[in-house]
Amino acid sequence: xxxxxxxxxxxxxxxxxxxxxxxxxxxxxxxxxxxxxxxxxxxxxxxxxxxxxxxxxxxxxxxxxxxxxxxxxxxxxxxxxxxxxxxxxxxxxxxxxxxxxxxxxxxxxxxxxxxxxxxxxxxxxxxxxxxxxxxxxxxxxxxxxxxxxxxxxxxxxxxxxxxxxxxxxxxxxxxxxxxxxxxxxxxxxxxxxxxxxxxxxxxxxxxxxxxxxxxxxxxxxxxxxxxxxxxxxxxxxxxxxxxxxxxxxxxxxxxxxxxxxxxxxxxxxxxxxxxxxxxxxxxxxxxxxxxxxxxxxxxxxxxxxxxxxxxxxxxxxxxxxxxxxxxxxxxxxxxxxxxx
Amino acid sequence: xxxxxxxxxxxxxxxxxxxxxxxxxxxxxxxxxxxxxxxxxxxxxxxxxxxxxxxxxxxxxxxxxxxxxxxxxxxxxxxxxxxxxxxxxxxxxxxxxxxxxxxxxxxxxxxxxxxxxxxxxxxxxxxxxxxxxxxxxxxxxxxxxxxxxxxxxxxxxxxxxxxxxxxxxxxxxxxxxxxxxxxxxxxxxxxxxxxxxxxxxxxxxxxxxxxxxxxxxxxxxxxxxxxxxxxxxxxxxxxxxxxxxxxxxxxxxxxxxxxxxxxxxxxxxxxxxxxxxxxxxxxxxxxxxxxxxxxxxxxxxxxxxxxxxxxxxxxxxxxxxxxxxxxxxxxxxxxxxxxxxxxxxxxxxxxxxxxxxxxxxxxxxxxxxxxxxxxxxxxxxxxxxxxxxxxxxxxxxxxxxxxxxxxxx
Numbered sequence: 002x003x004x005x006x007x008x009x010x011x012x013x014x015x016x017x018x019x020x021x022x023x024x025x026x027x028x029x030x031x032x033x034x035x036x037x038x039x040x041x042x043x044x045x046x047x048x049x050x051x052x053x054x055x056x057x058x059x060x061x062x063x064x065x066x067x068x069x070x071x072x073x074x075x076x077x078x079x080x081x082x083x084x085x086x087x088x089x090x091x092x093x094x095x096x097x098x099x100x101x102x103x104x105x106x107x108x109x110x111x112x113x114x115x116x117x118x119x120x121x122x123x124x125x126x127x128x129x130x131x132x133x134x135x136x137x138x139x140x141x142x143x144x145x146x147x148x149x150x151x152x153x154x155x156x157x158x159x160x161x162x163x164x165x166x167x168x169x170x171x172x173x174x175x176x177x178x179x180x181x182x183x184x185x186x187x188x189x190x191x192x193x194x195x196x197x198x199x200x201x202x203x204x205x206x207x208x209x210x211x212x213x214x215x216x217x218x219x220x221x222x223x224x225x226x227x228x229x230x231x232x233x234x235x236x237x238x239x240x241x242x243x244x245x246x247x248x249x250x251x252x253x254x255x256x257x258x259x260x261x262x263x264x265x266x267x268x269x270x271x272x273x274x275x276x277x278x279x280x281x282x283x284x285x286x287x288x289x290x291x292x293x294x295x296x297x298x299x300x301x302x303x304x305x306x307x308x309x310x311x312x313x314x315x316x317x318x319x320x321x322x323x324x325x326x327x328x329x330x331x332x333x334x335x336x337x338x339x340x341x
Numbered sequence: 342x343x344x345x346x347x348x349x350x351x352x353x354x355x356x357x358x359x360x361x362x363x364x365x366x367x368x369x370x371x372x373x374x375x376x377x378x379x380x381x382x383x384x385x386x387x388x389x390x391x392x393x394x395x396x397x398x399x400x401x402x403x404x405x406x407x408x409x410x411x412x413x414x415x416x417x418x419x420x421x422x423x424x425x426x427x428x429x430x431x432x433x434x435x436x437x438x439x440x441x442x443x444x445x446x447x448x449x450x451x452x453x454x455x456x457x458x459x460x461x462x463x464x465x466x467x468x469x470x471x472x473x474x475x476x477x478x479x480x481x482x483x484x485x486x487x488x489x490x491x492x493x494x495x496x497x498x499x500x501x502x503x504x505x506x507x508x509x510x511x512x513x514x515x516x517x518x519x520x521x522x523x524x525x526x527x528x529x530x531x532x533x534x535x536x537x538x539x540x541x542x543x544x545x546x547x548x549x550x551x552x553x554x555x556x557x558x559x560x561x562x563x564x565x566x567x568x569x570x571x572x573x574x575x576x577x578x579x580x581x582x583x584x585x586x587x588x589x590x591x592x593x594x595x596x597x598x599x600x601x602x603x604x605x606x607x608x609x610x611x612x613x614x615x616x617x618x619x620x621x622x623x624x625x626x627x628x629x630x631x632x633x634x635x636x637x638x639x640x641x642x643x644x645x646x647x648x649x650x651x652x653x654x655x656x657x658x659x660x661x662x663x664x665x666x667x668x669x670x671x672x673x674x675x676x677x678x679x680x681x682x683x684x685x686x687x688x689x690x691x692x693x694x695x696x697x698x699x700x701x702x703x704x705x706x707x708x709x710x711x712x713x714x715x716x717x718x719x720x721x722x723x724x725x726x727x728x729x730x731x732x733x734x735x736x737x738x739x740x741x742x743x744x745x746x747x748x749x750x
Contacts, residue, residue, distance in 0.1 A: 006466075032438075221584040279579075280569060
């Protein structure tokens with residue numbers, strides 16, 4: 002008997018469902034690299050496969066970052082602050098900093114990490130707009146998804162960015178200076194409670210259970226995969242040069258060798274090792290067969306669907322929706338990658 | 342005595358056997374072992390030395406509770422200070438939004454793999470973490486060491502948490518320990534805010550866990566014997582859940598041993614607290630380590646195995662070169678620089694870089710090796726032979742292996 006660490010945990014459940022049904026807020030600071038200079042747009046276009054040059058000032062864009070083999074080495078949000086100044090939000094600033102340094106060449110750019118200057122709070126859920134508008138005392142109706150603007154909350158200077166990692170249509174990220182964190186939290190807490198929401202404190206909820214229901218990946222899922230395997234190839238801009246392009250074109254031509262598929266395990270109390278904790282992940286077998294067809298990248302719990310859910314990184318075209326599979330002796334079924 | 346060097350040994354022998362140039366170790370008779378084997382060898386040897394040092398500590402402080410509490414107090418404070426001044430959160434994959442002490446588990450997780458203590462993380466969240474080990478070379482040192490290592494996590498976690506936004510305090514406990522005979526080592530870390538339990542003293546960091554029903558016990562057939570950095574299924578990389586990745590260059594065998602990190606500092610603490618003088622503590626350590634060294638080759642089969650492992654030709658009989666060859670293997674495995682001053686049937690002399698043996702910057706680590714080797718030579722070769730330090734230059738330990746008569750030996 003392996004007691005499910007999600008299903009019976011009332012705290013995790015209430016934090017997760019607050020985001021789904023009302024509003025949840027949480028401390029969600031990422032590392033920020035600020036990069037600027039005359040060649041900054043061209044440089045970022047070379048660093049990232051997705052289009053940077055078309056990004057308007059005040060808007061954001063998600064993109065992967067690849068190595069020469071076309072493997073994903075980071076996934077980031079690029080925020081255009083001014084014509085020639087960007088923020089890049091990452092969780093691997095040290096590695097990205099090194100990567101850029103070795104590929105800077107003649108590009109006239111300079112960058113630095115400004116993580117210590119900004120903290121970030123995520124406010125996510127159907128009532129998040131109401132909460133943030135109430136605090137900022139201004140309408141956010143015209144703030145599009147992946148757009149940001151400066152604002153003030155009770156006199157606290159901040160930047161409000163519409164976006165998030167929860168899969169909610171309505172979600173915001175509030176950037177404040179570290180000295181203003183206490184004051185902002187003092188405002189967020191009662192405001193959220195008034196709307197039936199609460200603070201999300203559990204790492205597993207903010208980083209695993211919420212994003213997985215929405216088919217979002219944590220970098221551990223993506224490591225050593227390429228955008229075709231992860232289904233992230235849609236927004237690649239092929240008519241520019243970028244690191245990994247040559248390898249990626251070859252993959253495009255030959256087709257990816259692997260793919261992510263969703264899965265569910267109906268039995269609640271199981272022991273299945275997943276890569277989210279580190280290590281190689283549990284091998285996956287088609288029911289009745291002996292050949293390993295993939296590994297479990299992630300297994301969490303969908304509080305919306307009330308089932309163990311996650312991703313398998315499988316050999317391409319070996320698993321199809323509805324297939325019965327065995328994982329560590331447990332019955333599982335292949336599903337779509339979305340549980341909302 | 343001559344300073345002649347036999348044909349086998351140009352002065353440069355060993356060059357290229359260091360990890361920098363060649364990922365393996367090489368005996369004086371050209372028996373080569375892989376980097377992986379070298380790490381395993383050094384890990385277990387240092388563990389045996391640590392187990393012997395623990396016996397010295399047990400003599401100095403006989404009461405288990407008193408000893409364990411003192412060790413825990415000393416370790417938590419020292420590791421907290423180490424974490425405070427030298428902590429590298431980004432290097433452990435601790436993300437900026439991680440609040441509180443749970444992220445300290447990432448430090449232990451990475452260290453385990455680098456110390457060949459392979460296993461798996463079973464849970465990692467803000468209020469609970471669980472790590473299960475299948476292998477621990479330190480499992481012969483004594484259960485008080487198991488208790489103490491848990492405090493290193495506690496100290497590091499506290500230091501890391503102070504650099505970030507306030508979050509839950511976490512109680513790190515080793516609820517199962519291979520040093521106690523359990524199949525696994527199992528650390529369960531719990532927030533007392535979420536999982537209340539009565540307070541306990543530091544030495545009682547053995548549980549039981551409130552969340553005992555949530556633990557995941559790996560069956561024998563699913564256990565592993567190698568770290569991720571040496572496993573094909575892991576692509577020879579350690580990776581944790583925050584995608585902190587390292588390869589085998591991240592080994593910690595020559596950076597952290599039971600003796601260097603916990604036992605010798607605990608003995609120093611007994612001196613500080615007035616249990617013994619420094620001289621008396623060293624006397625006890627020397628006695629115990631010499632005896633442990635003698636016990637290593639008390640049986641003839643152990644000598645045969647050692648000769649075979651080193652590739653000693655039959656033409657070489659009982660002389661100091663066998664002991665010397667064994668020492669060279671350890672020094673190479675620990676990436677400790679040394680020079681061969683003499684290597685022949687009458688005498689063997691090495692000039693060893695002390696800093697290479699001062700593991701975790703523990704200054705008396707070279708002496709512990711000297712004392713243990715001094716015992717080993719008596720049974721690996723024979724009682725006519727001794728090993729001692731003589732005419733050491735600054736920063737070096739010059740050891741000589743030769744026949745010697747000493748009426749007070």
